[in-house]
Every structure is written in C-alpha cells, then in structure tokens.
Amino acid sequence: MRGLTYYLVDVFAQERYAGNQLAVVTGAFFLPDERMQAIANEMHFSETTFIPSSEKRNGGFDVRIFTPSIEVPFAGHPTLGTAYVIKHFVQEDDGGDTVVLNLKAGQIPVRFERHGAEEVLWMKQLPPTFGRAFAVEELANVLQLNTADFDDAFPIQLVSTGLPFIIVLLKTLDAVKRAKVNLDQLLKLQVEAGVLVFCRETVERGNDLHVRVFVPLFGTVEDPATGSGNGCLAGYLSRYRYFGADKIDAKVEQGYEIRRPSLLLLKAENAGSKIEVGGKVFLVAEGKLV
Numbered sequence: 001m002r003g004l005t006y007y008l009v010d011v012f013a014q015e016r017y018a019g020n021q022l023a024v025v026t027g028a029f030f031l032p033d034e035r036m037q038a039i040a041n042e043m044h045f046s047e048t049t050f051i052p053s054s055e056k057r058n059g060g061f062d063v064r065i066f067t068p069s070i071e072v073p074f075a076g077h078p079t080l081g082t083a084y085v086i087k088h089f090v091q092e093d094d095g096g097d098t099v100v101l102n103l104k105a106g107q108i109p110v111r112f113e114r115h116g117a118e119e120v121l122w123m124k125q126l127p128p129t130f131g132r133a134f135a136v137e138e139l140a141n142v143l144q145l146n147t148a149d150f151d152d153a154f155p156i157q158l159v160s161t162g163l164p165f166i167i168v169l170l171k172t173l174d175a176v177k178r179a180k181v182n183l184d185q186l187l188k189l190q191v192e193a194g195v196l197v198f199c200r201e202t203v204e205r206g207n208d209l210h211v212r213v214f215v216p217l218f219g220t221v222e223d224p225a226t227g228s229g230n231g232c233l234a235g236y237l238s239r240y241r242y243f244g245a246d247k248i249d250a251k252v253e254q255g256y257e258i259r260r261p262s263l264l265l266l267k268a269e270n271a272g273s274k275i276e277v278g279g280k281v282f283l284v285a286e287g288k289l290v
Contacts, residue, residue: 012225012279020225040066060100069219074105074162076227083110105162128235131158149175173201224255225262235272
C-alpha cells in the first residue's frame with residue numbers, strides 16, 4: 001500500500017471546502033476488498049473510491065466505491081469526483097470530453113463542459129425504477145414530523161437509478177430543516193434506502209429546490225450533496241411533471257444544514273428515461289498512503 005497516491009476533491013461545490021468530500025485512491029489493483037474498506041473507514045468521508053488501473057477496460061475505467069461501512073454499486077458525487085481525477089491525473093491520453101466509469105451498477109459516462117475558466121461535469125444516470133409508495137404516517141414517524149408538514153399532492157415513493165432513495169415532498173423549508181431520521185422507524189419500513197426530502201422554498205435566490213438526504217443505512221447520517229439521490233429526484237420530478245412538464249432543468253441546493261453548501265444541476269425528460277446530474281469539482285489535496 002505504501003506510495004499509493006490519493007486525491008481529496010470537493011464535488012457539487014461552488015468553491016473549495018464546500019460540497020461533498022471525496023477521497024480517490026489510484027493504482028489500487030492489488031488491494032484486497034478488506035483493505036479498501038479499512039481505508040474508506042479511515043478517510044471517513046461518505047464515500048472513498050479506488051481506481052485499480054490507468055488502463056481502460058471495455059472503453060471505461062474500473063472504479064470501486066466504498067462508504068465507511070460497505071461497498072455500494074453506485075453513488076453520484078463519487079462518480080463525478082473520480083471522473084475528474086481520471087481526466088486530470090490518471091488517463092494517459094487526452095480522452096476527449098467524456099470519461100466512462102465501469103461501476104458495479106454498470107457503465108456511467110461523465111461529460112465535461114467548459115464555460116470559460118469554469119468546468120462543469122455531467123453524469124448520465126441509468127433510467128429510474130419506481131418502487132413502492134409509502135403512507136404519510138410512515139414517513140412522519142421516520143422523519144419525526146407532523147403529517148401536516150407533508151405535501152400529499154405527490155406520492156412518497158421509492159426510486160432508484162442504481163442506489164434507492166425514498167423521495168419525500170414537504171410543504172416548507174422549515175419542515176425540511178426540522179426533519180430528523182429515527183433509525184428504528186426507518187428499519188421498520190424494511191427497505192435498504194436513503195431518504196431524500198425536498199421543498200420548493202430555497203435559501204438562495206435563483207435555486208429551484210432545497211434538499212436534504214439522510215443515508216444512515218449506508219454509513220452516513222446526512223449527506224451534503226447526493227448525486228445518486230438527486231438523479232432519483234430528477235426522474236421523479238419528470239415522471240410526475242412537478243414543474244408542469246416532464247422536461248426538467250433545475251438547480252438544487254443541499255448541505256446547508258451541515259455547513260457544506262452544495263449546488264447540483266438536474267436535467268431530465270421523457271418521464272425520467274433520460275437523466276443527467278451536473279456540478280463542479282475542486283481539487284483540495286494530494287498525498288501518499290504509507
């Protein structure tokens with residue numbers, strides 16, 4: 001393990017020391033699963049990724065994603081952050097404007113857009129699957145809120161684009177801020193999923209939605225910026241025509257309650273059959289494992 005290079009990046013951030021933190025370890029082809037899990041727990045970010053090789057396989061780069069406690073098949077901000085590291089520090093040729101990641105959930109392309117000095121990364125997600133719906137009372141118990149805090153104009157539903165989330169619409173920003181997961185009540189739902197709550201009110205003018213994401217079953221109480229969860233949200237918004245049409249082009253703020261303000265860009269159309277989640281990535285540190 002000595003000498004392996006790692007990079008720390010902030011994903012879905014507008015500047016350094018915001019957004020969602022990610023550690024990316026390169027050259028990890030010889031690491032056993034248990035050592036990757038130990039390193040991810042040591043880093044203790046919501047996820048740490050491992051790139052076994054700088055060589056492509058089937059047109060993409062193999063990537064493994066670990067939370068502090070388990071390996072997951074897909075996660076949003078690790079996909080964007082790892083693609084950034086591959087493009088700028090790993091791949092040996094220019095590679096064009098797209099980097100493909102081979103994840104356990106499947107191949108995910110990440111597209112790079114330049115806007116002057118700014119670089120925005122766009123991740124195309126797998127088509128969403130829509131699962132069971134939940135009663136307001138069930139999620140009121142999970143989130144420790146009143147039933148009056150929920151907007152029942154849209155369903156509470158399990159959605160997945162590779163990692164499942166329960167999508168919950170609340171009426172006000174105050175209700176979103178008061179939400180707090182009761183783990184025992186979440187376990188009673190008998191689904192291994194995160195919980196994404198959102199509302200139309202926002203902290204920053206110009207943003208469209210305010211979001212919080214709770215993922216205690218994946219090893220993190222609250223996530224500051226969740227590309228996978230917001231991909232599920234984009235599919236949900238498109239399917240139910242939340243903005244009056246199935247074409248979605250939205251700015252989503254997240255992470256304010258845990259002092260990691262984040263901005264995610266959502267695009268979807270055709271009832272969610274096409275989903276992209278975008279944002280910026282900032283390099284924070286580079287080092288060696290010893």
